[in-house]
Amino acid sequence: MPSPMSYAGPQTVNDEFTVSLLAIDDDPGSLDFIRDALTQEGVEILTASDPQRGLDLIARLHPQIVLLDLRMPQMNGMELLERIMEADPGTDVILMTAHQSIESAVEAIQKGAFDYLTKPLSLERLRGLVGKLVADARERHRALQLDRQLLDAYQFEGMVGRSPLMLEVFARIRRVAPHFRTALITGTTGTGKELVARALHRRSPVASGPFAVCNCSAVVETLFESELFGYVKGAFTGAAQDKIGLFEYAQGGTLFLDEIGEMPLAMQAKLLRVLESREIQRVGSPATRKVDVRIVAATNRNLGVMVAEKQFREDLYYRLSMVEISLPPLLDRKEDLPLLERYFVERFAAQYDKPIRGLTRRAQALLARYSWPGNVRELENVLGNACMMLQGNMIDVHDMPERLRNSLPKETAAATGEPLLSLEELNRRHAVQVLEKTEGNKARAAEILGISRATLYRLLEEK
Ligand SMILES: Nc1ncnc2c1ncn2[C@@H]1O[C@H](COP(=O)(O)OP(=O)(O)OP(=O)(O)O)[C@@H](O)[C@H]1O
Ligand SMILES: [Mg+2]
Structure with missing residues (x-):
């Protein structure tokens, strides 16, 4: 029950969050126009009349939105765009260009710009586009807070x-942990x-007891018995003194038998006997010792199939699988x-002591589309590597390993910043879209695209 004090009412998150926007343009008139057009509550407007100052502001203040003039005397806007994308790929950049050339606009979008506006700026389009991005930045901020x-x-x-x-897995662990004697995790x-x-161990009544691990795939077949049950001095050559096995080590606690599917059949029989009698014999000794140990076994193999193929003992399988927790793939x-x-x-x-803020939307989309055959471990490795190598503060598509980027279906590649289409092809598609908007009016389409009708015809014919 939230206390009345903590209930701050709806929309507060929304209202308190200020979106910052930086306009970079060498023309002061243009900066004034932008400031006048966009001044509103909850939006902070920064301006820079030279590119270097713009970059400094970006590095310091990380504005969510940048309006960028494509032609400035000091630095080409395209080059500046590249630098911004490198430093802070999470930024939404809108290019402004007086020269209606779709080539440069298309290039800019491939380089990561969100969209472009033509100069002279249309008040309506400027407000429309920025309004959308402001709403979007608020939404992301809310999502981030929610994620936290x-x-x-x-x-x-x-x-x-x-x-x-x-x-469901967590609930099952809670239910099972107080009572189980043996459990199987698949x-x-x-x-x-x-x-x-x-988790099963920590939630069990023996949480303060030992947790012993046996990785069954790493134990040599002939050493299994002494590993689990221990041995007495002289049991075999090299047994210079008594040694306890994992069962005795785990006394009063839990023994985790990892990769149980790799346990040899002969050993499976011995394990089953111990589970039934709750007694072990050290190798080389006739004396039996009582053991009070909970067993958790795990496997990534299909034990049912192994039983059918006589690679795993049926009786042991039934004994272990009375309590089974199965983990879904990612x-x-x-x-x-x-x-x-x-x-x-x-x-x-x-761990790396870096101010990493998160993933760009494009990178998130890439992760969401991948099939994750290595599941959470693979995700952990991918993000670990990205964070280790990262120079900026946002993880982007190019920080992902090639196998992820290559796993993309072709038609979504452009959306994640992978330039698989030629510029010609992009131009052609853009022209087709504009033509659809103008309902087939080629003269109007050519005008919007800023090209001659002849060029439009040529574009449309190319294939
Ligand atoms: N739900 C989760 N939340 C956080 N970290 C997780 C989660 N699941 C797995 N991990 C992490 O992923 C990695 C792999 O997990 P784990 O070793 O438990 O997998 P496994 O099922 O035993 O795999 P294998 O069959 O290959 O041995 C570990 O570093 C673990 O900490
Ligand atoms: Mg494991």
């Missing part, structure tokens, strides 16, 4: 998740099985992506 709150709310024992599937690689195993819980992104970016920003 959600991140606090949706963490469970070191795991982040808000998708119905993950909330799921493909990188879905978080080890985290679940630790692809089935994409709702978790924004939270996981924020979680990892904050973690790596702190």
Whole structure:
């Protein structure tokens, strides 16, 4: 129940957040026009009449929106655009050009500009475009705040998740942890099985006891028994003294048998006997010892199939799977992506001590479209690498590994900043769009595009 004090009413987040806009133009008249046109509550307008000052302001104040003149004596606007995109790819840049050339506009958009305006500026179009971006910046700010709150709310024992599937996993861990003797965790690689195993332990009545880990895929077949049960001096050559095994080590706690699908069949039989009798024998000793240990097993293999193929003992499988927690692949819980992104970016920003603010929308879209065969581990690696290499403060598409960028379907490539189309082709498509808007009126289309009718015909014929 929120206290009445903390209830600040609707829209406050919206109202308090100031969007800042920077206009860079060497023409003071143009800057005045922009200031007059756009002055409104909640928008801070900054101006710079030379490009270098503009860059300084961007580096210092990170305006959300930049209006940029394409032709200035000191520096070409296109070059400035590139620098802005490098320094702060999250910025929405609108190019202003007096020279109606779609070539440069198209080039600018490929370089990451949001849109362009032609000079002399139309008050209506300027306000329309900026209004849309201001609303958008507020929306993103709200989403970011919400993500932060959600991140606090949706963490469970070191795991982040808000998708119905993950909330179900968390609920199951809570239900099972107080009571289980054995549990099986399944799921493909990188879905978080080890985290679940630790959560089960931490939420169990033996949380203060030991948590021992045996990675079954890393144990040599002949050493399995002594690894789990220990041995006595003289049990075999090299056994110079008694040694306890993991079962005894985990006494009064939890033993995590990771990659249980890799356990040899003979060892599976011995494990089952221990689970039933709750006693072990050290290798080389006839004495039995009582063990009180909870078992959590995990696998990324399909044990049911392995049972059918006689690679895994059916009786052990039934014993283990009485309590099963299965982790969904990341692809089935994409709702978790924004939270996981924020979680990892904050973690790596702190680790590398960098002021990283987050991902650009394009980068987020790229992550959302990827299939994540390596699941959360792969996401963690991708963001870890990006943060390590990052020079600016926003992670962008080009900070992602090639396999992600290449996994894009072709038609969405342009939207994420991947210039797969030739300029000619882009020009042609733009011309077709304009022609559709003018309902096929070629004279009008040519006028809007700022080209001759002959050029328009040529554009449309090219294929
Ligand atoms: N929900 C989550 N929230 C935060 N981090 C997670 C989450 N799930 C997994 N991770 C992180 O992803 C990485 C992989 O997780 P984990 O080692 O538990 O996967 P696994 O299922 O055991 O994979 P494998 O089958 O390959 O052993 C770890 O660094 C873990 O911390
Ligand atoms: Mg694992």
